[in-house]
Amino acid sequence: MKTIEEQLSQLRLQGMHISWKAMMETRQHHKLSFSEGLEILLQAEEENRINRRFERLKNAAKFRYQSSIDELSLNASRGMDASLITELAKGTYLEKGESILITGATGCGKSFLASALGHQACAQGKKVLYYNIQKLLIQIKMARLDGSFLKLFDKIAKADLLIIDDFGLSHLEHNGQMDLMEIIEDRHGKSSTIIVSQLPIGSWYEIIGEATIADAILDRLVHTSHRIELKGESLRKKL
The missing domain is CATH 3.40.50.300 (P-loop containing nucleotide triphosphate hydrolases)
Structure with a gap:
């Protein structure tokens, strides 16, 4: 079975992947409820996509x-x-x-x-x-x-x-x-x-x-x- 990191990487969820790794390294995931952890991951993914879109638009301009x-x-x-x-x-x-x-x-x-x-x-x-x-x-x-x-x-x-x-x-x-x-x-x-x-x-x-x-x-x-x-x-x- 693939790890969560592998699945996030395969699905190209870069923001969630980075945030999950940070949570694992700091062991913060043990202190969060499921909904709290999911909220953090989703917010990280949204911010990552906004930043990547900005970079694409800026470079194209x-x-x-x-x-x-x-x-x-x-x-x-x-x-x-x-x-x-x-x-x-x-x-x-x-x-x-x-x-x-x-x-x-x-x-x-x-x-x-x-x-x-x-x-x-x-x-x-x-x-x-x-x-x-x-x-x-x-x-x-x-x-x-x-x-x-x-x-x-x-x-x-x-x-x-x-x-x-x-x-x-x-x-x-x-x-x-x-x-x-x-x-x-x-x-x-x-x-x-x-x-x-x-x-x-x-x-x-x-x-x-x-x-x-x-x-x-x-x-x-x-x-x-x-x-x-x-x-x-x-x-x-x-x-």
Whole structure:
């Protein structure tokens, strides 16, 4: 007959397996009732699965920074509204499919903030994708060449949170304009998008280029979004 350890391992109940071994090593199982021991094992299994899911989601997102909400310096002088960040950390914007627009000068912590919000979403069990805008558009070009672009667009559309970083570093070509519009249209009112840019939102029309497409994209992003404008010197310069 297989031991309890062997059965837990075979059934891939990692959290229960680890907890059972600890209980055996400390001989705590002798001091617990059946229901108490079972409760501890089930809780350990639940926590283990939550942690493993978070790690899977975090790795799949490919964040620029490994940051968390707890690491943010909620300094009002830098444009960090503590009440807004606290509200966003709850994740209600994700349920409503609302967007977040983060702007500010180079090095002021925009990408760090976006990564922290993304990590928080992963901790809440949400699927997140993090892209630099240029790398995203190149990936779409390559996907069109090998015929996988529908699969890529479907993947992007199904993400609970899409983070597009470094928006506005260069003007968009026509194909890039159309691809971005399709991405935003697919997600509008359904899933959340975070756009990170050095440029103020008023300059985004010029970056997108085509007025009609710019209107279509920004109309879906701007009016129902949370806006965070970071201020101050470059944090990299200070470091």
